[in-house]
Amino acid sequence: QVQLVESGGGLVQAGGSLRLSCAASARTFISYTMGWFRQAPGKEREFVAAAGWSGTSTNYAESVKGRFTISRDNAKNTVYLQMNSLKYEDTAVYYCAADSRYAPSTSWSMYTYWGQGTQVTVSS
Numbered sequence: 001q002v003q004l005v006e007s008g009g010g011l012v013q014a015g016g017s018l019r020l021s022c023a024a025s026a027r028t029f030i031s032y033t034m035g036w037f038r039q040a041p042g043k044e045r046e047f048v049a050a051a052g053w054s055g056t057s058t059n060y061a062e063s064v065k066g067r068f069t070i071s072r073d074n075a076k077n078t079v080y081l082q083m084n085s086l087k088y089e090d091t092a093v094y095y096c097a098a099d100s101r102y103a104p105s106t107s108w109s110m111y112t113y114w115g116q117g118t119q120v121t122v123s124s
Helices: none
Strands: 004-007 010-013 018-024 033-039 046-051 058-060 068-073 078-083 092-099 118-123
Touching: 004 092, 018 033, 018 092, 018 118, 033 068, 033 078, 046 068, 046 078, 058 068
Parallel strands: 010 118
Antiparallel strands: 004 018, 018 078, 033 046, 033 092, 046 058, 068 078, 092 118
């Protein structure tokens, strides 16, 4: 069982930056693919970014490419999402996810473990 705890969300003006963190309880964190998803009110959960065990294999949603960066510190069992040039449409609850079976995936169904989410609100 893996527990994921997100932090770093908040209110920011458009054009600003936030860094989300996700701390994992897994003893073998390095073996897990880590992903970030988000869900805005009235919308389906959507993929944001994912990173393989070393952090060098990454995937990004087209809508965040060039603005968001996923990274991980395996020594700290933590994955990060650096979000720059934030837009109003980035407003959502952001979820961290983990899975030990697959390479970085854009599909939420490929992830086994989920955090509780952290709210990101971008004011226009």
